[in-house]
Amino acid sequence: xxLLEFQAKELFREYGINLLGSISSTNIxxxxxxxxxxxxxxxxxxxxxxxxxxxxxxxxxxxxxxEFELKYPQVMDLExxxxxxxxxxLEKMADIKKELYxxxxxNRSKRCYTIIASAEGGVEIESVKSQIIKEIGLGDVSDxxxxxxxxxxxLEGITADGVVDTLKKLSKLTIEKEAELVEINPLAIMQDDxxxxxxxxxxxxxxxxFRHDELQKYQEKTEIEEQAEKSxxxxxxxxxxxxxxGNGAGLVMSTLDMLSDNxxxxxCFLDVGGGATTESVYEALTLISKLDRVKGILVNLYGGIxxxxxxxEAFLKAYENNLxxxxxxxxxxxxxSEKAKEMLKDSxxxxxxxxxxxxxxxxxGTK
Amino acid sequence: MTDIFALLKGKPEDSDYNKKGVIxxxxxxxxxxxxxxxxxxxxxxxxxGVTPGKGGQKFEDTVPIYNSMQEAVDxxxxxxxxxxxxxxxxxSAAKDALNSGIKxxxxxxxxxxxxxxMEALDLAKQKGAVIIGPNTPGIMIPELIKIGxxxxxxxxxxxxxxxxxxxxxxxxxxxxxxxxxxxxxITIGIGGDPVNGTRLIxxxxxxxxxxDLEGVVIVGEIGGDSEEMLAQRIIDLGFKxxxxxxxxxRAAPKEKRMGHAGAIVMGTYGSxxxxxxxxxxxxxxxxxxxxxxPVLLAGxxxxxxx
Numbered sequence: 001x002x003l004l005e006f007q008a009k010e011l012f013r014e015y016g017i018n019l020l021g022s023i024s025s026t027n028i029x030x031x032x033x034x035x036x037x038x039x040x041x042x043x044x045x046x047x048x049x050x051x052x053x054x055x056x057x058x059x060x061x062x063x064x065x066x067e068f069e070l071k072y073p074q075v076m077d078l079e080x081x082x083x084x085x086x087x088x089x090l091e092k093m094a095d096i097k098k099e100l101y102x103x104x105x106x107n108r109s110k111r112c113y114t115i116i117a118s119a120e121g122g123v124e125i126e127s128v129k130s131q132i133i134k135e136i137g138l139g140d141v142s143d144x145x146x147x148x149x150x151x152x153x154x155l156e157g158i159t160a161d162g163v164v165d166t167l168k169k170l171s172k173l174t175i176e177k178e179a180e181l182v183e184i185n186p187l188a189i190m191q192d193d194x195x196x197x198x199x200x201x202x203x204x205x206x207x208x209x210f211r212h213d214e215l216q217k218y219q220e221k222t223e224i225e226e227q228a229e230k231s232x233x234x235x236x237x238x239x240x241x242x243x244x245x246g247n248g249a250g251l252v253m254s255t256l257d258m259l260s261d262n263x264x265x266x267x268c269f270l271d272v273g274g275g276a277t278t279e280s281v282y283e284a285l286t287l288i289s290k291l292d293r294v295k296g297i298l299v300n301l302y303g304g305i306x307x308x309x310x311x312x313e314a315f316l317k318a319y320e321n322n323l324x325x326x327x328x329x330x331x332x333x334x335x336x337s338e339k340a341k342e343m344l345k346d347s348x349x350x351x352x353x354x355x356x357x358x359x360x361x362x363x364x365g366t367k
Numbered sequence: 368m369t370d371i372f373a374l375l376k377g378k379p380e381d382s383d384y385n386k387k388g389v390i391x392x393x394x395x396x397x398x399x400x401x402x403x404x405x406x407x408x409x410x411x412x413x414x415x416g417v418t419p420g421k422g423g424q425k426f427e428d429t430v431p432i433y434n435s436m437q438e439a440v441d442x443x444x445x446x447x448x449x450x451x452x453x454x455x456x457x458x459s460a461a462k463d464a465l466n467s468g469i470k471x472x473x474x475x476x477x478x479x480x481x482x483x484x485m486e487a488l489d490l491a492k493q494k495g496a497v498i499i500g501p502n503t504p505g506i507m508i509p510e511l512i513k514i515g516x517x518x519x520x521x522x523x524x525x526x527x528x529x530x531x532x533x534x535x536x537x538x539x540x541x542x543x544x545x546x547x548x549x550x551x552x553i554t555i556g557i558g559g560d561p562v563n564g565t566r567l568i569x570x571x572x573x574x575x576x577x578x579d580l581e582g583v584v585i586v587g588e589i590g591g592d593s594e595e596m597l598a599q600r601i602i603d604l605g606f607k608x609x610x611x612x613x614x615x616x617r618a619a620p621k622e623k624r625m626g627h628a629g630a631i632v633m634g635t636y637g638s639x640x641x642x643x644x645x646x647x648x649x650x651x652x653x654x655x656x657x658x659x660x661p662v663l664l665a666g667x668x669x670x671x672x673x
Contacts, residue, residue: 138489207481208480236620236623247535248626253630304535
């Protein structure tokens with residue numbers, strides 16, 4: 001999961017990384033109290049799990065009560081890349097000299113953790129110039145490596161010490177919390193040459209969740225996503241109107257791509273897992289019945305070891321129980337598909353031989 | 368360099384040529400037992416199983432079960448194992464296997480923490496062993512040996528190597544290839560995790576020198592940059608045999624994990640555009656749909672003959 005800025009900063013604080021004073025809130029009443037505690041001037045920062053907040057107007061300076069009353073609701077109502085505000089962070093204004101970039105991330109193709117640092121931060125990583133890159137195995141950063149990084153960034157004195165200290169703390173955080181990415185951008189040099197983390201990004205390895213109860217409070221899931229997880233499915237809600245169900249992440253992604261190529265808009269990505277059973281498909285249909293924008297269901301199952309008749313049974317059961325009254329466009333491949341077709345002949349499920357045909361029918365049938 | 372065929376088939380002078388023994392870790396579990404039966408039915412020589420506490424019993428009255436990998440390896444001299452244990456027990460099962468002399472480890476479990484995979488990989492490196500997976504459907508030489516969970520129907524012996532991050536897309540695309548008359552010499556499941564024991568580039572190294580190889584199909588998906596790395600390798604090597612790719616996830620939103628732990632675009636890292644453009648640079652056509660793969664492959668082969 002990807003933490004919000006204020007959540008990442010909670011972890012930074014716990015690990016002793018320098019921060020400015022800040023308080024998060026979810027409504028303006030709370031916000032007013034925090035404004036008093038913090039004192040002007042401060043910055044109002046929207047908390048969303050995507051980048052590009054500044055450009056979208058999600059970060060606003062605030063000098064007094066009048067500005068606060070005007071800007072807090074404005075920022076709160078923003079939607080950035082489809083994401084609504086989860087909270088608002090008020091943070092003291094910083095008097096900074098220079099912005100740096102610092103991160104530790106899992107380099108997947110090299111299969112090791114990697115430090116990326118730059119003396120020119122504050123822009124998105126893709127635009128960060130003169131990147132200093134150091135591979136660090138399982139994530140441990142020695143004094144020596146940290147000092148090298150600070151030196152290559154052209155830093156000296158207490159600023160260099162500050163970067164060394166921050167980098168070592170980031171390393172500890174990465175290892176102990178099993179992060180895929182920890183990023184401070186910008187890491188600011190203040191007027192007094194000390195350094196402070198102005199922003200924070202933190203992505204955890206979800207597969208290690210079972211070892212990290214302490215991170216569970218940051219888990220953000222819709223009710224449907226939570227149910228999907230309980231059933232062992234992967235579900236990602238999307239904003240279209242055709243629900244896409246299949247077995248295997250690759251196959252469902254591929255179906256999503258083809259649907260989009262044909263002008264369809266997916267309402268969700270639902271992977272019931274490599275195998276498919278009557279129960280799992282029934283459960284998937286139950287979840288979809290709870291998504292209200294759905295106009296049709298596109299099913300793409302590669303039966304493999306599973307018999308397609310087992311899947312057909314799930315549909316029949318769903319109709320019998322009045323679980324769904326939506327049209328279903330389905331491609332069932334695998335053993336006993338002829339028998340499955342026969343079973344579903346007079347039902348609401350339209351079966352097609354190829355996924356292309358099923359997609360075309362789904363797009364036409366939901367217009 | 369790993370000679371994967373020597374591991375999977377052996378040499379003609381070996382007494383167990385073409386029937387190398389495979390040990391199943393977690394053989395009595397629900398998932399492990401279903402797929403052990405399927406592997407045996409396919410012709411794989413499942414020689415032993417391991418389930419702690421069940422040593423001395425027999426699986427399906429034929430395959431002896433041992434309490435530990437050391438016992439199983441001592442008794443069978445097998446060099447291959449396949450792991451079916453739950454993700455949180457993967458690391459200890461993998462260590463058990465690697466410390467007992469296993470040289471090819473096929474890791475089926477999904478949801479293994481990255482750190483555990485990296486630790487297992489470190490050990491594999493020290494021991495000169497190869498890990499396929501985790502979160503892989505497995506590896507197979509069609510009509511000879513299947514070490515994994517793939518259904519048998521899509522595959523046919525032939526001369527095309529298929530390397531795939533996704534399981535079901537491997538079946539889907541192999542099926543399309545088979546129907547178009549392209550059998551497969553080997554199929555290797557990379558797995559959908561962020562860190563792979565055998566990356567696309569490693570799998571490519573395993574197959575690129577097969578003497579009668581007629582083509583390579585690469586099935587990638589969003590996330591990471593192993594497709595880009597492979598494309599670069601193919602350019603650097605001047606590899607001339609027909610190669611075709613497919614990339615899943617073009618329509619996926621950024622910053623969302625699409626089912627596989629590894630299928631996530633962060634910023635531009637891992638995007639489909641980046642992968643497609645690298646394959647284009649390497650002169651490898653990228654299919655828009657799985658069904659298009661054999662069509663593009665046939666096109667590549669024709670061009671080559673001209």
